[in-house]
Amino acid sequence: MRIVTPSIEIVTPLDGNAVVKHIERCGRVCYKSEDRIIDGSAQKFIKAIIDCGHESVLEHFSITVKFIVDRGVSHEIVRHRLASYSQESTRYCNYSKGEFGSEITVVKPPFFDVGDAGYVCWKAACEEAEEAYFALLNIGCTPQEARSVLPNSLKTELYMTANLREWRWFFRKRAAPDAHPQMREVAYPLLAQMSNMIPGVFDDLGDCHDKP
Secondary structure (H helix, E strand, O other): OEEEOEEEEOOOOOHHHHHHHHHHHHHHHOOOOOHHHOOOOOHHHHHHHHOOOOOHHHHHHHEEEEEEHHHHHHHHHHOOOEEEEEOOOOOOOOOOOHHOOOOOOOOOOOOOOOHHHHHHHHHHHHHHHHHHHHHHHHOOOOOOHHHHOOOOOOOEEEEEEEEEEHHHHHHHOOOOOOOEEEEEEEHHHHHHHHHHHHHOOOOOOOHHOOOO
């Protein structure tokens, strides 16, 4: 059994200044104020539309992110309906095969320290699940049948594509101080990355910027 930590990767090539200029160009048609587009006007325009709640303008640009998380966290991610997803399938992936190292991979929860009682119990449970999974495969079960014993901690990879408005909603829910610790473990650094890469779009999210 392999144990990993979660990760994120923004796979859409991003030029933050170009993104905000694109948003401004699209949004100003609503007010026919294209003549006000000058150097540095995009961030002020975006702040103004966010302040007045005109966030539909932010839907004119989308970003794709690759998540490596456990299955439990992935269930929270895919609840965001205004997005597109492609996810590693336990129906078709056979973890006994060589391309998977003939083992399952699980994601270490951040609330357990290696060696403490909680970690030892969690690790043992995952190992028992792995043993049962391979036993089911060995007696002729298909991967989609054997997966019924796989743990919530099983590693999964998924791509999420969403527009900037939906990403703002995602961060409000998933990077907030009261979000699940494992969800926040990936949502917070992703928010920090997007905030640094795209000026002005995520600056108002307040407590979401507090590091977990």
